[in-house]
Structures are given as structure tokens and as C-alpha cells.
Amino acid sequence: MRIINAKQKTMILNLDPKLKPFTAEEEIIFQNFTFSGGEPHIKINPDFDVNQKITITHRLNSFNDLGLLCIAVDALRRMDVKRVELFIPYFPAARQDRVMIKGEPLSVKVYADIINGMQFDKVFVFDAHSEVTPALVNNCEVIPNHTFIETVVKAIGNDVKLISPDGGALKKIYKVSEFLGGVEVVECSKSRDVKTGRLSGFKVYNDDLQGMDCLIVDDICDGGGTFVGLAEELKNKNAGKLYLAVSHGIFSKGFEVLDCFEKIFTTNSFKDFEGESVEVIGLNQLI
């Protein structure tokens, strides 16, 4: 999947200087700072051809990030740019895609509505949590995790079974398997208490994994509870070495809790990692 079409010149407005998802593209120069009262400001260098396609790249992990995006788009529109696209690797609140209990917000729709208000010609999202995100975001295209998992499997270097942690991830993992030429998939399920959100059990639908190495594939690792519980169940079914690959690494409880894994792989879609126990495959190698 190439977001950047070689035939059409694209200028990149990389609002998150550390993200750099694309290599060898021309960047729009800008300065941004925060006023003393905390309000964000931006000034875009007007020295570029407004008839070219502009792709904004940004990680939207906070309302401040969203504020910067909004004012950057306003600045571009006032400069009369013709086509503006957006690449947000991790869609905020993508997991809050349904109201489980009366009184909760549908947070993913709140973000989608704000983004729709900016009228992008295209919005690219890397490995969206569910089909709700592209359904809510106008002109949305989801970049699948295929090349990420291909890179991970190559890095592991030996045969692995692909493990899907739950029913929700099944459709995606079978597409990955097909992309990789038919790697075997082991289906699993997890149960969660609707009220507390607490995980209550895992099932691995394979009686004996016969020492085979297993790669759990999922979109997000947050606290890691899903993967630690599943790893235990996989070991009970005679799994060999365990690996974990998640497109979006939050790792809110650190890496110690995940020490049952031989290796953990992620991308820089959510944040950067320095000196941590994780193998990071930069988005610039995948897109």
C-alpha cells in the first residue's frame, strides 16, 4: 500500500516531527509554539505550490494534538490549497466504538465528527480497531497490518502459527494469513465482564500446539492483560516460543508484565520507544 503516489507530487506537513512516516518526500516548513496561556499556534511557510496534494501526518493522542491539527488545516485552507489528505496512524478512541452502558459517550464518533468537519479529501488510518472507524470517517482508507506482520515473521525467522486473540480479530488475521501465503491460524476467544470490563477467561480452539512457536497478532496492546492471559492458555496447550505483534503499542503497564514473550513487536504509530524491550518497525518501512 502506497499513500504517496509517485506520479502525483505530494507535499508532507508532518505535524509530529518524530513520526516521519514517509521518507524522501518534500516537507512543508512550519513553526508551532504554544502561547503562554497554553493555546497552540502555527505558522506555515507559504513557500510551496498550493496546487500540489498536501498530506498531513500526525499522531492524535491528545486534545492538544487535535487542536494543532485543526488550526493547521485552517491555515492551509486560507492559503487556498487544493487537496488535503490526512494520515493518522492510530485513530483516537477507536476502541470506544459502541455504547455498552447508558450514560457512556460514543467517543470514536466524537473524533470522527471533528475530523469530518475538516473536510479531508482522504483520511488514512493504520490498522483501525474495528470497522466502525472507517464507517464513521468520511473518505477513510484503512492501511492493513499485512506488511507489518510480514516484516515480523521474517524477523522471527522460523515457522510460527498466527494466533488471533478473539473473534473480533478473526477476519483480519485470516487476511494476514492469506497475504503470507496461508500461514496456519489458531482461533481463540476471550470473555469480558460488560460492567467491569475485566477479562474473565480465554479459550484456545486447538487441543495440542505440539511445541510450535506462536505469534499473537492484534491491533493494540494497552495494559497487556489480554496477551498475558492468552499466553498462559497457549502454554497450557503446549505452545513453543511466544511472540507478540501489535500495530499500536501503548504498553501502559510496561514490559515486565509481558515477560512471557520471547519478543514483542510494534510500530511507532502511537509513540516512540527508546531503549525499551520492544522491537519497533517504523511506519516509514511499511507504508
Ligand SMILES: O=P(O)(O)OC[C@H]1O[C@@H](O)[C@H](O)[C@@H]1O
Ligand atoms: O489487554 P489490553 O492490552 O489492555 O488491551 C488490548 C486488547 O483490547 C482490545 O480492544 C484490543 O484489540 C486488544 O485485543
